[in-house]
Amino acid sequence: MSAKPAVLLIGGVDPQGCAGLTADIQTVSHHDCHPVPLVTALTEQRSDGLVNLGALSAEAFLTQYESCVADFDIAAIKIGLIPDRHIADCIVKIVERHQVPVILDPVLAASSGGLSIEPEVSEIIRKQLLGKITLLTPNLPELGRLSAEVQPMELAAQQLLNEGLAACLVKGGHAETAFATDYFSSAQTTFYVYQPRLKNQVRGTGCVLASSIASQLALGHDLRDAIILAKAYLTRGIRDANQQGPYHLVTHHRHPLTISDIPRLCYRADLIGKHFDFPACPKNLGVYPVVDSADWVERLLTIGVKTIQLRIKDKATAKTRSEIFDAVATSQQHHEVSFFVNDHWQMAIEAGAYGVHLGQEDLHDANLLEIEQSGLRLGVSTHSYWELARALALNPSYIALGPVYPTTSKQMPWAPQGIERLQQWQSILADQYPLVAIGGIDVPRARILKQTGVNSVAMISAITQADDYQSVTRELVHLWADHHL
Numbered sequence: 001m002s003a004k005p006a007v008l009l010i011g012g013v014d015p016q017g018c019a020g021l022t023a024d025i026q027t028v029s030h031h032d033c034h035p036v037p038l039v040t041a042l043t044e045q046r047s048d049g050l051v052n053l054g055a056l057s058a059e060a061f062l063t064q065y066e067s068c069v070a071d072f073d074i075a076a077i078k079i080g081l082i083p084d085r086h087i088a089d090c091i092v093k094i095v096e097r098h099q100v101p102v103i104l105d106p107v108l109a110a111s112s113g114g115l116s117i118e119p120e121v122s123e124i125i126r127k128q129l130l131g132k133i134t135l136l137t138p139n140l141p142e143l144g145r146l147s148a149e150v151q152p153m154e155l156a157a158q159q160l161l162n163e164g165l166a167a168c169l170v171k172g173g174h175a176e177t178a179f180a181t182d183y184f185s186s187a188q189t190t191f192y193v194y195q196p197r198l199k200n201q202v203r204g205t206g207c208v209l210a211s212s213i214a215s216q217l218a219l220g221h222d223l224r225d226a227i228i229l230a231k232a233y234l235t236r237g238i239r240d241a242n243q244q245g246p247y248h249l250v251t252h253h254r255h256p257l258t259i260s261d262i263p264r265l266c267y268r269a270d271l272i273g274k275h276f277d278f279p280a281c282p283k284n285l286g287v288y289p290v291v292d293s294a295d296w297v298e299r300l301l302t303i304g305v306k307t308i309q310l311r312i313k314d315k316a317t318a319k320t321r322s323e324i325f326d327a328v329a330t331s332q333q334h335h336e337v338s339f340f341v342n343d344h345w346q347m348a349i350e351a352g353a354y355g356v357h358l359g360q361e362d363l364h365d366a367n368l369l370e371i372e373q374s375g376l377r378l379g380v381s382t383h384s385y386w387e388l389a390r391a392l393a394l395n396p397s398y399i400a401l402g403p404v405y406p407t408t409s410k411q412m413p414w415a416p417q418g419i420e421r422l423q424q425w426q427s428i429l430a431d432q433y434p435l436v437a438i439g440g441i442d443v444p445r446a447r448i449l450k451q452t453g454v455n456s457v458a459m460i461s462a463i464t465q466a467d468d469y470q471s472v473t474r475e476l477v478h479l480w481a482d483h484h485l
């Protein structure tokens with residue numbers, strides 16, 4: 001059995017075992033990582049507040065650190081309570097020694113109050129730590145403390161990025177909004193992740209979120225996926241919280257992800273919580289050829305294909321337009337056909353197509369409200385968890401996952417997703433969204449994918465590059481004919 005990735009957990013001990021290192025250790029263990037605790041403080045706290053920070057001496061802290069790293073390679077670091085400037089200085093040196101992801105959950109302003117950390121700690125964090133870490137996860141009061149109370153949170157986060165921080169996830173959990181919303185900001189992107197607010201007041205949630213993100217990074221996920229997976233883990237843990245004395249505590253378990261665990265992701269504050277209502281399409285879209293001309297649409301509908309997409313990439317606007325109009329007209333001459341237009345959503349609306357298919361980049365440029373109002377179905381591409389979170393926010397007509405196998409039809413930055421990922425998407429989406437598999441699918445692979453229960457298989461080259469496209473298409477249609485009867 002291979003060794004679990006070791007996550008160095010730098011933080012304080014809560015003697016009641018609710019927050020701090022105890023929560024960190026439980027979280028990391030439940031992610032199949034190995035927790036390596038490095039104690040900064042032996043706090044004294046109970047339900048009526050924190051009475052003593054109990055900082056360790058710098059010497060004791062560093063001696064402990066040498067043991068922590070003596071026998072393991074550290075794969076990620078999570079930092080929580082930094083009780084004073086001496087420990088802060090030591091942590092700066094430790095972070096400099098490791099070229100691994102570092103998550104800093106700055107315990108500067110506990111929601112329960114009663115905590116007073118000397119201002120020098122904030123200064124060291126700001127001037128010496130921020131430029132060395134992967135992600136900062138402040139709550140709103142902590143963001144205020146670190147940004148000299150700049151408002152609104154988007155500007156405060158931007159200010160920290162300007163000072164050298166790579167990425168910030170502001171936790172808006174305690175704000176008085178209908179949805180519990182966090183705000184992510186980095187040099188590359190900004191977005192909101194939101195979920196319906198859960199009523200339970202649960203202890204240690206910040207520790208669990210940051211430790212979960214650190215674990216997901218240690219396991220090899222990229223930062224955006226790590227955030228989505230950690231949010232999902234925390235949501236479930238809060239929803240199933242258990243009562244311990246006067247507290248509610250996060251429940252840790254490893255059940256497979258469900259659709260309600262996954263947060264929704266959007267790029268605009270005014271769309272947080274917006275309920276989109278794209279019409280449904282047939283659940284089993286079946287064999288779904290993706291072609292580049294109206295002629296191909298005609299040929300394949302004649303053979304009996306029921307779902308088809310026109311994907312034109314390199315034609316002049318006038319030609320694209322006439323192809324789309326011709327293809328819509330053809331699709332309307334055939335019975336019960338679901339005809340989607342790729343990318344060109346405005347022309348799809350004008351021509352009266354059945355639906356549009358948009359990738360994540362296309363979603364940025366498209367007017368989603370206009371597409372919704374036009375009554376067109378919407379299909380959305382996904383290649384990762386954060387893209388799934390984005391797709392779910394739109395409540396689309398179907399969700400596509402790809403490339404399932406290596407493809408030669410398009411250059412893509414994503415590795416093939418594989419059948420295991422497809423099956424995971426299938427179980428997450430359950431019966432709520434049709435799932436379309438795309439990428440490298442030919443007849444033998446379609447036969448294999450059929451066993452997974454996926455609702456549809458989309459393909460370009462297997463049909464358009466075939467020596468005999470008619471027999472290949474007939475075989476695929478026949479193969480899928482009794483699907484989910």
Ligand SMILES: Cc1ncc(COP(=O)(O)OP(=O)(O)O)c(N)n1
Pocket residue numbers: 288290309311342343357358359360362379380381400401402410436438458
């Ligand atoms: C059914 C289906 N799934 C995925 C895609 C890819 O769409 P997108 O990510 O927008 O990439 P392009 O096709 O525009 O290159 C698709 N077209 N159809």
Ligand SMILES: Cc1ncsc1CCOP(=O)(O)O
Pocket residue numbers: 402403404406407408409410438439440441458459460461462
């Ligand atoms: C457009 C697209 N999106 C994901 S894979 C892919 C190409 C699919 O083509 P092929 O079926 O030839 O692999």
Ligand SMILES: [Mg+2]
Pocket residue numbers: 342343357358359362
């Ligand atoms: Mg596209």
